[in-house]
Amino acid sequence: MKTRAAVPGGCWCRILDVDLTTSCVREEDVDPSLLRLVVGGSGLGAYYLFKNTDTEDASLDPGNPLVFATGPLQATQLPGSAKWTVASRSPLGNHYGESAAGAGWGIQLKRSGYDALVIRGASPEPVYLLIQDGRTEIRPAAHLWGEKTSRTRAAIAQEIPRPKASIAVIGPGGENLVRFADIMVDGHSAAGRTGMGAVMGSKRLKAIVVSGSEFPELGDPSEISVLRREWVIQIKERTQRLNTIGTPGFMPTSESLGNIPTKNWQLGVWPEGTCKLGPEEYKKILVSPVACPYCPVACHRAVKVTTPDKYSMEGPGPEYETLGLLGQNCLIDSLPAVCKLNELCNELGLDTISAGSCIAFAMECFERGYLGAEDNDGSFLRWGDADGAIDLLENIASRRSLGAALAEGTVHAAREIGEETTRFAVAVKGVDLPAHNPRAFWAHALNYATGSRGACHERGNLTMPYLGLTIPELGVNDKQEQFTMSGVPHLTARAQDWSSLWNSLVICRFMGYTFSQMVEAMNEATGWDMEIEEAVTVSERLFNLQRLVNLKFGVTKEDDVLPRRIYEPVEEGPLAGRQIPDLEPTLQEYYEYRGWDRAGVPKAETLRRLQLVDL
Numbered sequence: 001m002k003t004r005a006a007v008p009g010g011c012w013c014r015i016l017d018v019d020l021t022t023s024c025v026r027e028e029d030v031d032p033s034l035l036r037l038v039v040g041g042s043g044l045g046a047y048y049l050f051k052n053t054d055t056e057d058a059s060l061d062p063g064n065p066l067v068f069a070t071g072p073l074q075a076t077q078l079p080g081s082a083k084w085t086v087a088s089r090s091p092l093g094n095h096y097g098e099s100a101a102g103a104g105w106g107i108q109l110k111r112s113g114y115d116a117l118v119i120r121g122a123s124p125e126p127v128y129l130l131i132q133d134g135r136t137e138i139r140p141a142a143h144l145w146g147e148k149t150s151r152t153r154a155a156i157a158q159e160i161p162r163p164k165a166s167i168a169v170i171g172p173g174g175e176n177l178v179r180f181a182d183i184m185v186d187g188h189s190a191a192g193r194t195g196m197g198a199v200m201g202s203k204r205l206k207a208i209v210v211s212g213s214e215f216p217e218l219g220d221p222s223e224i225s226v227l228r229r230e231w232v233i234q235i236k237e238r239t240q241r242l243n244t245i246g247t248p249g250f251m252p253t254s255e256s257l258g259n260i261p262t263k264n265w266q267l268g269v270w271p272e273g274t275c276k277l278g279p280e281e282y283k284k285i286l287v288s289p290v291a292c293p294y295c296p297v298a299c300h301r302a303v304k305v306t307t308p309d310k311y312s313m314e315g316p317g318p319e320y321e322t323l324g325l326l327g328q329n330c331l332i333d334s335l336p337a338v339c340k341l342n343e344l345c346n347e348l349g350l351d352t353i354s355a356g357s358c359i360a361f362a363m364e365c366f367e368r369g370y371l372g373a374e375d376n377d378g379s380f381l382r383w384g385d386a387d388g389a390i391d392l393l394e395n396i397a398s399r400r401s402l403g404a405a406l407a408e409g410t411v412h413a414a415r416e417i418g419e420e421t422t423r424f425a426v427a428v429k430g431v432d433l434p435a436h437n438p439r440a441f442w443a444h445a446l447n448y449a450t451g452s453r454g455a456c457h458e459r460g461n462l463t464m465p466y467l468g469l470t471i472p473e474l475g476v477n478d479k480q481e482q483f484t485m486s487g488v489p490h491l492t493a494r495a496q497d498w499s500s501l502w503n504s505l506v507i508c509r510f511m512g513y514t515f516s517q518m519v520e521a522m523n524e525a526t527g528w529d530m531e532i533e534e535a536v537t538v539s540e541r542l543f544n545l546q547r548l549v550n551l552k553f554g555v556t557k558e559d560d561v562l563p564r565r566i567y568e569p570v571e572e573g574p575l576a577g578r579q580i581p582d583l584e585p586t587l588q589e590y591y592e593y594r595g596w597d598r599a600g601v602p603k604a605e606t607l608r609r610l611q612l613v614d615l
Contacts, residue, residue: 008035008526009219010072016114016136018129020203021062021121025136030115036528037615040071042098043504043542044116045087047615049096050549052118059089059097059195060177060202062122068208069116070106071505072525075215076224079235080508082107082292089553090194091179092354092409093430096452096549097194098459100503102292103186104166111212119203128207130160133214141206145175148347149184150315156207165211171349173397174201178407180354180432184346188290188300188316192351194431194453195409219527227521232296235511239297242510243289246301247320251278254320258575259440261329261433263383264360265426265565268573273333277323281335290316297510303339310387311336318342318352324435325356330363330389337386344390348397357432358396358406358413359389361425370418376402423564429454429555438566439575441482446492446586449560450600452546458509460496471498473515473532474539483578489590493543500542501535541610544594544602548612557600560587 007013013030038047045067057063066088073081084106090097109117113134126141139159144152149171156167166186174181174197181197182190191197218224241249254260255274262270275281285305291298303317311334318326318338326345327338345352359381365371366381373380377395381388395403405413410432414425426433431454438444448455470476474494480487502509505522513521519535522528530538550559562583569579588598595606607613 007032007216008072008528009217010075010525011035011040012113012115012216014114015116015118016131017118017120018136018138019120020123020127020138020205023138025138035072037538037611038542038545039501039504039522039538040115041069041085041504041506042087042100042500043545044069045085045098046096046542046545046549048116048118049087049089050545050552053089053552055552055554057089059091059094059199062120062203064089064199064202066119066196066199066203067116068109068119070110071507073505073507073521074106074110075218076228076521076525077294078224078228078507078521079231079294079296080511080513081294083506083508084109085503085506086183086191086196088196088199090430090453091177091198092195092411092427093454093559095429095454095553095555095559096546097196097199098453098503099182099191099193099196100458100506101168101183101185101189101191102295102508103189104164104293105168105185105210106506107293108166108210108212111215112210113212113214117208119200119205122202123204126204126206128156128205128209131208131210132162132165133212144206146172148172149349150187150347152207153187156209160209162211165209167207167209169207169349170197170200170205171347171397173349174198175206176397176399176407177201178350178396178399179409179412180351180358181349182351184349189292190346190351192353193456195351197349218525220524223524224521227524231511231513231517236296238512239510242299243297245279245282246289246299248277248282248301248318248323249279250320251323254324254435256574257440258570258573259435259437260324261360261426261435261437263331264329264364264424265433265437266570268570268575270328270331273328273331276333277327277335277338282317285317285335285339287314292508295508299510305336305339308336311340313340313343315343316346321435322352322356325353325432326359326389327356329356329360329435331383332386332389333384334386341386341389341393344393348393350393350397353434354409354432355393355396357426358410359392361410361413361421362392362402362406364424365417365421370421371402426563426565427455428562429559431455433563433566434458437575438562439570439578439580442485442580443480443488443491445562445566445580445583446485446488446590447496449562449583449587450492450590451496452543452550459499459503460492471495471515474498474536485581485586488586489593492590493593496543497536497539500546501539504542537610541612544606544610544612545615547596547600547602551601560600
């Protein structure tokens, strides 16, 4: 019979708080009962944002905190447990921002003696943090400011005593406050979405280096070892194709469903382009799979491009999302060119999804006459112009010429270029749509519109129910039809809740764990005795907490909308003539299912039921 420890297993119940304005470093204890309510990861991030963010502070103000958080599973060495979360107010829409990454950073933060790191204020000069086994240094980084991410990482590695330290860095994009700047980790993973790199840049924080030598105790280490052995075997069996091909292997199936954005979301299919970007071509440049710690899947890819010379590169290759947004959405069908664009985004510290969206938006602006060569250093940008896209990425990161407008994101850029262009700025709450077309799976439409961090397929993965992968613990028992809004409010809410638990534990979705397996892992790690019913309530609480953060930041029902382009049907392919219906009736049904009022605000009884009043 297990006893519930005062401190949950897998946790230290300790947060490191660093104020860069005052150079004050302190530790803060966490009430163990809080972790039972919010678990960790994005749940802990949302809690700290709600409690510690002044509504008057914008995303790039010193008062906006930046929260890096792990969950209990980062101490387990379970497959997929290398993930971690970073949360803050997003520069793209001044709403709830959150991103997840892998590599070794989250594990090393946990091993250094902390569950989370909170960064406040802003340093007067560039700095980087060095956190090692409970000791923290704020080191000067003026010599690193302006450097790209790989050179920064290499330089820091020469300065620190531990070769196994994990390094999270920003590039020139983050330094220059590009609103979709990301955080690059250990050279191959990125906290890409919602502009967390720009928040880091606003604090003049170039990098965070973490290393440690101890894990917190686990609730039942022997049972965790059993699960680890069993689950590695299961995961290897069901992810053989992903291990062999990686996420580029999704391209042919996604194309056949009309799921990939093409020509700034105007076309239904582009088979000749998909073929040139797909797995058969990708195999020709593949060097090896790359895995995060404790991962049997190894979804990342190392590639090498030798021809043409102008696109030569060696390093992390583009993932599915990058192929979709920087490739197909821009009608760029050269895989070497997309590899070069991906490398440049990694070096400059830019989210490849938003970068691809911005470039496609600009290409359409040129085509329709809203922009001319005089707006872009004398160059006219056309569809498929890879070299022009490379130049534009450099200008975005340095805020030169047209890049200065695009560095604000597609929605802000559209308002500056001309109100007429807002109809083809494809974003929700300022966050550009990923490479999953809501016209192909209508439940994505509601998920994107109501997503806490904007349009996101990872914070409510609704493709799985279409494929027959159900979530019986959450009442999702049937395969979902593609082109219907029937049952979508229930499905969307439950998928969002499930994702909230994923990202609070924090665990990689590619492991394919069931809800019950997640709860089992959580209990064995922490020593809790949480039943499925309580875990379902926890997952619902987590999503509602994010909603409360957004309400505090001024997000309203008027922000739960789709971009106009997505309502325009395409003329060819499997989606020809399919038009997403007006979302308002489904939105109201979703609000009612959630226990929110007609304005999308959680009702008092909902807050009481979810224990959010006291929290």
